[in-house]
Amino acid sequence: MGTFVVRRLLRAVFVCVGVSLITFALLHVVGNPVLLLLPQNASDADVKLLKEKLGLERSLWVQYAVFLADALRGDFGQSLFTQESALALIWERMPATLELTLAGMLVGLGIAIPLGVVSAIRRGSLTDRLCTVGAVAGQAMPIFWLGIMLIILFAVLLRLLPASGRGTPAHLILPAVTLGAYLAPLTMRLTRSGMLDVLTQDYIRTARAKGVGERVLLFKHGLRNAAIPIVTVLGVQFGRLLGGAIVTETVFAWPGVASLALKAIRTYDYPVVQGSVVLLALLIVLVNVLTDIAVTCLDPRIRLEERSA
Amino acid sequence: MRSLRRLRFLAVGAAMVGVAVTCAVIAPVLAPGDPYAQSVGDRLIPPVWGADGSWKHPLGTDPLGRDILSRIIYGARISISAGALAVAVSMLLGVIMGLVAGYFRGTADAAISNLVDVMLAFPFLLLALAAVAALGPGFGNMIVVLGLTGWPIYTRVVRAETLKFREREFVLAARALGLGSFRILRAHVLPNLVNTIIVMASLEVARMIILESFLSFLGLGIQPPTPSWGAMLGEGRVYMLTHWWLAALPGAAIFVTTLGINLFGDGLRDLLDPHRVLSSAASARTE
Numbered sequence: 001m002g003t004f005v006v007r008r009l010l011r012a013v014f015v016c017v018g019v020s021l022i023t024f025a026l027l028h029v030v031g032n033p034v035l036l037l038l039p040q041n042a043s044d045a046d047v048k049l050l051k052e053k054l055g056l057e058r059s060l061w062v063q064y065a066v067f068l069a070d071a072l073r074g075d076f077g078q079s080l081f082t083q084e085s086a087l088a089l090i091w092e093r094m095p096a097t098l099e100l101t102l103a104g105m106l107v108g109l110g111i112a113i114p115l116g117v118v119s120a121i122r123r124g125s126l127t128d129r130l131c132t133v134g135a136v137a138g139q140a141m142p143i144f145w146l147g148i149m150l151i152i153l154f155a156v157l158l159r160l161l162p163a164s165g166r167g168t169p170a171h172l173i174l175p176a177v178t179l180g181a182y183l184a185p186l187t188m189r190l191t192r193s194g195m196l197d198v199l200t201q202d203y204i205r206t207a208r209a210k211g212v213g214e215r216v217l218l219f220k221h222g223l224r225n226a227a228i229p230i231v232t233v234l235g236v237q238f239g240r241l242l243g244g245a246i247v248t249e250t251v252f253a254w255p256g257v258a259s260l261a262l263k264a265i266r267t268y269d270y271p272v273v274q275g276s277v278v279l280l281a282l283l284i285v286l287v288n289v290l291t292d293i294a295v296t297c298l299d300p301r302i303r304l305e306e307r308s309a
Numbered sequence: 310m311r312s313l314r315r316l317r318f319l320a321v322g323a324a325m326v327g328v329a330v331t332c333a334v335i336a337p338v339l340a341p342g343d344p345y346a347q348s349v350g351d352r353l354i355p356p357v358w359g360a361d362g363s364w365k366h367p368l369g370t371d372p373l374g375r376d377i378l379s380r381i382i383y384g385a386r387i388s389i390s391a392g393a394l395a396v397a398v399s400m401l402l403g404v405i406m407g408l409v410a411g412y413f414r415g416t417a418d419a420a421i422s423n424l425v426d427v428m429l430a431f432p433f434l435l436l437a438l439a440a441v442a443a444l445g446p447g448f449g450n451m452i453v454v455l456g457l458t459g460w461p462i463y464t465r466v467v468r469a470e471t472l473k474f475r476e477r478e479f480v481l482a483a484r485a486l487g488l489g490s491f492r493i494l495r496a497h498v499l500p501n502l503v504n505t506i507i508v509m510a511s512l513e514v515a516r517m518i519i520l521e522s523f524l525s526f527l528g529l530g531i532q533p534p535t536p537s538w539g540a541m542l543g544e545g546r547v548y549m550l551t552h553w554w555l556a557a558l559p560g561a562a563i564f565v566t567t568l569g570i571n572l573f574g575d576g577l578r579d580l581l582d583p584h585r586v587l588s589s590a591a592s593a594r595t596e
Binding site for chain 2: 142276277
């Protein structure tokens with residue numbers, strides 16, 4: 001178990017370095033911050049001056065080393081427009097993003113897990129078929145469109161909920177439902193297939209044969225074993241969920257990290273872009289590590305394999 | 310019975326995709342008007358079922374007086390071609406890397422697998438957004454970015470499958486006969502993966518269409534006045550308080566197309582690989 005955690009953490013560190021390298025390369029090799037920041041008719045002297053000011057005249061490797069060293073200390077530079085620390089700007093927005101992500105996850109799981117379990121138990125029933133059709137339709141739904149449709153229906157036509165912004169719990173409802181609807185279809189399908197896999201196992205048949213009640217069978221023997229694939233999926237889905245949060249934040253003008261990053265992308269405020277991409281990726285890496293560790297704890301087979309290895 | 314129902318999904322999906330592709334191919338024949346023609350006198354006419362709607366503009370007009378139905382029909386060109394091209398780029402890259410990693414193992418495998426891990430740790434959308442912003446908006450750049458960010462899924466699946474096949478008797482026999490690695494991969498391994506790749510690619514087209522629309526929705530993809538569903542949705546959003554159909558209709562076009570593709574892809578998966586239906590968990594996990 002201990003070696004597993006250490007190995008997993010080392011891998012996570014490697015991934016983080018990779019993430020920082022790609023982000024850096026993207027903004028400095030593919031894009032050219034100086035040309036983006038200065039007007040087209042800027043003189044060579046202006047270009048040189050700005051390059052010096054931003055430290056861009058040094059070689060790329062030196063720049064990357066400086067960026068990495070600063071990033072490790074939590075310094076992603078200053079916003080080119082407000083001169084505030086990029087980290088502070090991002091940090092300020094983080095609670096909003098986490099709030100939305102968690103609320104979306106709760107809505108998504110609240111829909112997906114019960115429906116997935118019911119579909120698996122009543123396989124082939126009308127409920128199962130409706131759920132499957134709903135999941136296929138849900139997976140095809142562009143969530144930015146869904147968000148806009150929800151705004152039109154609940155904010156414009158029915159005037160029940162606010163259309164955008166953050167503040168009261170009512171503000172959270174539409175964005176959370178939108179994000180939940182994005183997460184639910186795939187999670188439901190995976191819960192259903194995970195549960196089906198478990199329900200066809202020999203130990204379930206044995207338990208049923210020796211007269212274990214259906215309720216105990218489902219919850220103690222079934223769902224508990226199906227929890228392993230579900231937890232794994234949730235970890236993998238977290239990245240998708242953050243992606244969905246980017247879209248949701250944009251549609252609902254939710255003041256989170258993603259909308260900050262998007263604004264920074266539009267204004268070429270690259271320290272803020274770099275900082276938000278790296279921090280969001282770190283969050284995903286962290287969640288993936290925690291998921292792997294949680295799965296190991298849940299599944300005695302993996303624990304034993306590790307010990308014998 | 311079950312397979313019959315699946316076939317029905319496949320047929321419905323194929324029909325929906327067929328409509329979208331037909332729109333894209335013969336847009337000039339189908340469209341009632343010029344998608345670019347502006348008319349100040351015909352601004353913001355509601356669709357035919359609205360109070361002032363008329364059959365002259367069945368789905369109404371936008372703030373510049375352009376016919377929405379014509380723009381939606383022409384918009385299919387952008388979405389379908391962007392989806393198909395982005396998938397072609399990412400599939401080519403992903404399959405090659407997956408074959409190399411799975412067949413040769415060793416350093417190549419370690420490098421590629423680690424790169425896949427890194428790519429999958431990114432908030433994909435944010436990466437695409439940053440890349441498009443760095444390169445500048447436009448159709449070509451968008452395809453490059455979507456293609457370069459979409460490959461890891463193929464690599465992961467193809468690598469896993471290649472690992473399985475490289476130990477199979479026919480591959481060992483081919484190697485014993487002295488066939489080169491390239492020949493073995495092309496003639497003996499790849500043909501066994503074609504079904505898996507086709508299914509994955511067909512489902513990816515839908516995802517790429519949604520991503521393309523989102524980029525255009527944000528103004529980072531297709532630039533005006535070119536009609537694209539995402540850009541129309543983005544323009545319509547401004548008017549959603551008063552003219553809801555401007556945002557609703559192009560979004561519905563995206564939804565119907567991606568739904569058709571997903572139905573088609575799911576049906577195809579069951580048709581090409583029936584034993585997988587029983588363990589759909591494994592295949593769904595790759596999504």
